[in-house]
Amino acid sequence: HWRALLLLRLLTALHFVSEIICEAGIVYTTGSFYSPYAALFLLTIVSAALVYRLVGTLLVATAVNGAYVAVVWINYGLLTGRPTPGAGVGALTGGDDTLFYSTFLHILIFYLVAFIAGYLAQKLQAKDRLLDSASAELYRARLATGDILRHLNSGLLTMTGRGEIIFFNHAAETILELGGTEVSGRDCRAVFAGRLGPLADGLLTALASGQRTARREINIRDAQGRPLPLGISTSILFDTDGAVRGLIAIFQDLTQAKVMEERMRQADRMAAVGELAACMAHEIRNPLAAISGSVEVLRNDLAVAGDDEKLMSLIITETGRLNKMLSDFLMYARVDRTRFQKIEVQRIISDTIEIIRRHPSFSETMRIEVQADTGLTFISGDADQIKQILLNLAVNACEALGAAGGVIQFGAAAITDPDGERMVALTVRDNGPGIPIDLLDKIFLPFFSTKKKGTGLGLAIVSRLIEAHHGRVEVSSILGHGTEFRLYFQGLGGDDGPARHAVEADFVSAVR
Incomplete structure (x- = not known):
């Protein structure tokens, strides 16, 4: 780098020297002292100011003055002793001061122009440096401000x-x-x-x-x-x-903040409800059991028929429904401590399918499909609670399909979340009538139900159990096309132990 810079400076100096020599030749051949082309020296001085600033320009002006004086002296024979014809050596040595003062004036003008041009060039350079510095500061300020504004999360x-x-x-x-x-x-x-x-x-x-x-x-x-x-x-x-x-x-x-607020409110409500549920459990369930048992005894001992038989059946049915509602309520209010262990997802799905096939809400018009990874998939959780989650969702799907029937689809896939964490996504999908979009935010609330005989606790229990597993649930629904629930749980690494083929065999058997 320094060699290239040195070469550039040398070439620039040679350029100015060549200019001065050429201009001196022009002045010499066009009349020397009387030549109108002496002004060409001014162009060299001004151009030198753009390169060398003040000090360098004065040095170039000195070289120009030397060349100009040399041309005049050569023309008048002061250097060679042989004056140019008609030059008149006596003009310098005699009493005529015109040549002396004219030469002196040229020298003065050259130096004056060099000083002014060099001074202005130096000031211009200083202004350029200040401008560059200010531009750099402004750029940094804009860059910092722009980066901050662009990368704000808000x-x-x-x-x-x-x-x-x-x-x-x-x-x-x-x-x-x-x-x-x-x-x-x-x-x-x-x-x-x-x-x-x-x-x-x-x-x-x-x-x-x-x-x-x-x-x-x-x-x-x-x-x-x-x-x-x-x-x-x-x-x-x-x-x-x-x-x-x-x-x-x-x-x-504020979507996530609202979700967290709602969860905190639900947690506060459930803390109070749990205490209340523990006190009411025996006070309500024991009389219900007594009523149901008494009616059964009376129906067996008495020969009832007609309306009396219908009334007794209604009492038994309603007490059973109340007992189930109370059981669901207790399950929602007092979720048992989650016992985390390594769970085979395929086995949980196959067990759930076997149970749902024998559930009263399942009919011959319904079909079960499975879309899951062929290999074993493992999650960390409580097997009974995970099975309860899938069963509640499957029962909801059966009730949504109704007598018309349809398809219930289970799915399982290992995924990686944006943070690089291993997760497992379980899905339960149906092609039923779907859920209106304005009700999607309410379906997990306790006691909210769109069914006439629903307790409104099935999906609330699902939400509670998933929360206990530190997972999350998402739901999407399109009217006339069905509903899909997506459950995300912490995934675990699989293995190829002896139980693998047995589990896969059970899984295939359950699906069939």
């Missing part, structure tokens, strides 16, 4: 007092599902139309209120039409006259 937007959007970060696009939409420079009412209308109304309300800072929650819908709660913090910007300049809004998706 949505951020700024808008003018007229509602025109100025800035819209990537998180805002993701939360509102507006990827690929040009937002900047557009009116918020045009951008946030339709499902995002409440957001535009909230922003404009904040602008109109003039309140410096505010916090509110609004409900919009995502691209699939599902409710999407947003928490928005707004700050109004004012100018020096107190007029509203614009608004800054930061917002977050």
Whole structure:
């Protein structure tokens, strides 16, 4: 690098030397002292100022003056002793001072131009350095600010007092599902139309209120039409006259926060319900058992018929239903401690299929299918509780299909979540009538049921048991096409022990 730099400087110096020699030759051949081309030296001095700045330019001016004086002296024979014809050596040695003062004036002009050009070039260089430094600082500031705004997990937007959007970060696009939409420079009412209308109304309300800072929650819908709660913090910007300049809004998706709040509320409710259930269990179940047993004895001892027989059957049926409801309620309120162990998913599914085939809600018009990994899949959990989860979902599917029948499909697959953790996804799917979208958020609530004789505890128990396994449940449904429940559990590594073929044989047998 230093050799290339040295060579460049040497070539530049040779270039200026060549220029001065050529210009001196032109001046000599065109009249020397009287030549109008002496101004060419000024071009060399000015161009040198762009390269060498002040000191270097003065050195080049010295070289120019030396060349100019040499040309004059050669022309008048002061160097050779033989003057050019008509030059008149006496002009320098005699009393005529014109040549002396003219030469002196040229030298002075050359130095003056060199000083001015070099000084201006040096100042320009200093300004360039300051400008470069300021540009670098501005770039770093913009880079840092831009990175911060782009990588915020919260949505951020700024808008003018007229509602025109100025800035819209990537998180805002993701939360509102507006990827690929040009937002900047557009009116918020045009951008946030339709499902995002409440957001535009909230922003404009904040602008109109003039309140410096505010916090509110609004409900919009995502691209699939599902409710999407947003928490928005707004700050109004004012100018020096107190007029509203614009608004800054930061917002977050509160879906997970709402889920956690609901879980905490349910946990609090269940803590109280559990204590109440323990006290009421014996007080209710014992009389129910006594009533049911007494009616059975009376029906066997007495020759009842007609309406009396129907009434006794109704009493026995209803006490049985109440006893089942109480059992479900106790199971929901007082979930037994989960005993984690290594569970073979295929065996759990096959056992569940065997049970559901013998369940009263299962009919010949229904068909069971399985889509699962061919190898053994293992999860960490309580086998009885996992079986209860699958059984509750399968019974729900049977009741949804009804007399018309249909397909119930079980699935199991090993997956890896975004954090790289090994998981197992279990699915229970049916092709029944489906669940309305406005009810999907309520189906896991206790005592919520769309069936006339439902207790509303089947899916609530599923949710509680999955929570006890530190898993999660997702549900999707399309009216007229069916419902799918997806259960995610902690996965474990498999092995190829002697039991593998036996388990697979049981699994295939159960499916058939």
